[in-house]
Amino acid sequence: xxxxxxxxxxxxxxxxxxxxxAQAESWPNRPxxxxxxxxxxxxxDIYQRKLAEPLTRALGVPVVVDNRSGxxxxxASEFAAKAPADGYLLLFGTAGTHAINATLYRSLPFDPVKxxxxxxxxxxxxxxxxxxxxxxxxxxxxxxxxxAARARPGALNYASTxxxxxTHLAGAQFIQAAGLDMVHVPYRGQPGAQTALLSGxxxxxxxxxxxxxxxxxQGQVTGLAVTTAKRLPALPDVPTVxxxxxxxxxxSSTWYGIFAPPGLPEAIQARMNAExxxxxxxxxxRKWLIETQGITPSAISTPAEFRAVQERDIARxxxxxxxxxxxxx
Numbered sequence: 001x002x003x004x005x006x007x008x009x010x011x012x013x014x015x016x017x018x019x020x021x022a023q024a025e026s027w028p029n030r031p032x033x034x035x036x037x038x039x040x041x042x043x044x045d046i047y048q049r050k051l052a053e054p055l056t057r058a059l060g061v062p063v064v065v066d067n068r069s070g071x072x073x074x075x076a077s078e079f080a081a082k083a084p085a086d087g088y089l090l091l092f093g094t095a096g097t098h099a100i101n102a103t104l105y106r107s108l109p110f111d112p113v114k115x116x117x118x119x120x121x122x123x124x125x126x127x128x129x130x131x132x133x134x135x136x137x138x139x140x141x142x143x144x145x146x147x148a149a150r151a152r153p154g155a156l157n158y159a160s161t162x163x164x165x166x167t168h169l170a171g172a173q174f175i176q177a178a179g180l181d182m183v184h185v186p187y188r189g190q191p192g193a194q195t196a197l198l199s200g201x202x203x204x205x206x207x208x209x210x211x212x213x214x215x216x217x218q219g220q221v222t223g224l225a226v227t228t229a230k231r232l233p234a235l236p237d238v239p240t241v242x243x244x245x246x247x248x249x250x251x252s253s254t255w256y257g258i259f260a261p262p263g264l265p266e267a268i269q270a271r272m273n274a275e276x277x278x279x280x281x282x283x284x285x286r287k288w289l290i291e292t293q294g295i296t297p298s299a300i301s302t303p304a305e306f307r308a309v310q311e312r313d314i315a316r317x318x319x320x321x322x323x324x325x326x327x328x329x
Contacts, residue, residue, distance in 0.1 A: 027087050027268050031062040035080055036092040037073030039189035042161065043125065043208035043293070047256055048092050050288065051122075054279045063090075069189055072162045072328070073097035074108065081110035085261040087268040090119065095254035096165050099313035103321045104164035105328050112314070117264040118307045120276045121300040122256040123289055126228040127170040128212035129241065130221040135200030142225040142244035145204060146178050153181035159193040159202040160186050163328045166254040167193065169317065170206040170227050172324035177247045197221065209234070209294030227252040232294040255313075256295075257306055269303060277301055 034052055038044040045067060052063040068076040073096055080091035098112045110116075131139045139145050149156045160168035163186045175182050185202050187193040190211055197205040198220060206227065207215075213234050215221040223238040229251045231240055241250040258276060260269065279285055280298065289295040300306055321327075 027271070028059055028061045030088065031064055032059065032088050032090060033066050034063050034090050034092060035076050036065065036067045037069060037076030037094075037097055038067065038161070039069045039191055040067060041211070042190040043210040044092055044094060044256065046210050046293070047122065047295075050285075051092075051276070051279065054282075054285070055275065058275045058279060072101055072104070072164050074101060074105070074110075077101075077112075077116075078109045080259065080261055081115040083261045085117070085263040085265070087260065087264060087272065089261060090272070091116070091259045093257050093259045094125075094166070095313055095317070098257070098259065098310055100164050100166075100169060100254075100317045100321070102314045103318040104326060113307075113311065115262050116259040117262055117269055118303040118310065119258040119260055119264075119269060120273045120280075120303065121298045121306040121309060122258065122276075122280060123298045124253050124255050124296040125166065126209045126226050126232065126253040126294055126296075127166055127206040128209055128216075128223050128227070128235070128238065128294070129174070129225040130197065130205050130207050130212055130215065130223055131203065132197050132200060133220060133222045135198070136203060136222075139204075139222070139224065142239070142241065143246065145224065146180065146245055149178075149180040149182055154183060156180075156203045157183040157185050159196050159205040160184060161190050161193050161208075162186050162188060164321070164326060166252075167206050167208065168326065169320055169324070170252045171204075172326060173250070173252045173320060174206070174227075174241065174245075174247075176323055177241075177250055178245060210292070213292060213294055226294070228296075234291050234294045253296075255298075255309065257310075273301075273303055 034048055036044045036048050048065045052065050055063045077097050083089045102112045158171045196202045216223045225241040225244040226232050226238055227241055242248050286297045289297050
């Protein structure tokens with residue numbers, strides 16, 4: 001798989017003209033901003049900062065993280081969509097910002113496809129059904145949550161990091177599949193939702209795998225189920241939703257990826273893709289993704305492949321949103 005990725009990257013680079021190659025070689029010569037649309041401490045932020053350090057070494061210029069949170073990541077996305085296409089602003093996007101929001105929001109100030117240049121896919125991100133170990137000790141299994149929700153329709157609630165985030169729609173999919181009635185409580189980002197869980201203000205939280213693994217390791221929360229079809233190597237003792245909740249075939253995960261403003265020169269796109277692929281393909285980085293973040297390393301290496309995944313997921317999540325009734329004005 002790694003050899004295939006390297007060969008694809010080399011082939012793309014060889015298609016560039018001498019002028020395009022020269023443009024790529026002169027870039028970058030000043031700091032690059034890696035922008036995210038979610039708060040410090042979120043799964044996005046954790047990955048951004050881990051990626052920025054080796055990219056700084058690879059590119060020879062500082063790669064600076066800048067988070068502009070709010071509106072489900074749309075604030076950062078709008079900024080990036082209107083920024084100069086010179087390779088000095090990268091956007092850390094998600095399936096939420098660049099697939100889910102296309103349907104969730106009735107009106108967006110940008111087009112999630114046309115207004116961005118795809119650079120590279122960064123990996124698939126699952127969620128983990130978590131409860132506070134202190135405040136909800138009665139929920140020892142996913143089946144316990146299902147039984148309680150069925151016994152008291154509308155009484156239990158679940159936190160999310162915002163309307164339309166993966167933490168919201170993973171919960172919505174779970175509720176649909178199990179035939180439950182639970183109340184959605186959105187927060188502005190992961191820290192707020194996590195605080196609500198730990199304080200007992202909410203019953204459960206389908207947190208992203210990276211932050212969830214940390215809290216589970218500290219003993220603050222109990223991981224009841226993962227939303228992927230298979231168990232995570234980082235949480236081998238936590239069953240899947242399909243296993244633990246009696247919901248065969250349940251599978252809900254999203255992805256992270258790097259985008260740039262529209263019209264990015266192909267030479268810069270190709271080099272940026274190649275450098276990021278080298279970083280995330282390194283054994284130590286892959287180990288970090290799998291063992292500490294629960295993220296499945298990307299098997300997608302080219303911008304064209306990434307764009308195809310994005311367009312497929314816009315259609316896939318549109319159906320989930322339609323069935324859940326979720327909408328943001």
